[in-house]
Amino acid sequence: MYSAATMLFALGASYAAVPLYRAFCAATGYAGTPKTGMGKFEPERLHPVTGARRIKVTFNSATSEALPWTFTPQQKHVWVLPGETSLAFYTAKNTSKEDVIGIATYNVLPDRVAPYFAKVECFCFEEQKLLAGEEVDMPLFFFIDKDILDDPGARNVTDVVLNYTFFKARRNKQGHLEPDAAKDVVDASLGWSHYEHAEPIDSSSDAKGDTAVKPSA
């Protein structure tokens, strides 16, 4: 009888171990479990580190040739402290006679700062429609995470460049908006230009619409 009870208990304990382990790891962050929730946007992280060296963030802009917009930053730089949420502006004007939908991408240089550059709210990756002749201000609310001071490779960086590129938007096969430009141009605007890429999978042969994965020759 006792052995049966012991076996049942052991069986039950092995089932209970999974959620218990998960709860323990999530609470303590043991073995690298990411602490979910607001993550790097938790309010406690958003305090300026007074006394830290200021970082100069420079704003650049570019537009694709297919896009009839002017797009310029309203300030050349902003000097920010780590952990300090800051505002910056770009202005975009549709110089054509039609309404145009644009979509923006961006990258951050140097690469080692990119994981610490956090955008609270901006105007990128989603479609932005400008009416013919319209000019509009586009704000960007961001901060540089204070963990950058703990990263020996990145803590001495004082110059950060933010490059925004606006593309014309088009709909792809799935009906999603995407930049109307060659893939390598879009990749370059995202900062991937010096990485090797795998061949894109050719999905034009699936007549029935399901995306079968084919080995790229």
Next chain:
Amino acid sequence: MSFGRPGSSQILQAAPPDRGSFPLDHDGECKAMMSAYLKCLKENKSASTPCRNLTKGYLDCRMQRGLMQKEEWENIGLGAVNGSPDSRGATKK
């Protein structure tokens, strides 16, 4: 992001913003606050700290006009900044 990008097990270069995208201010309702902020930046050698009250003012302008989702100031890092009066008070979520 709705368009393709190379996957990576490391932190991705361009992560989407936490709160998404600002709606466009088509009517320029907050342009005056923006100009005030930019003027402050020019006067303070582009340092962002002295102008944080205007940052708060601009975002408050957007929130009042439905151009930004309302948010407690502490949650966006502006809790300690004196700016436009905090009419929402310290409400619990």
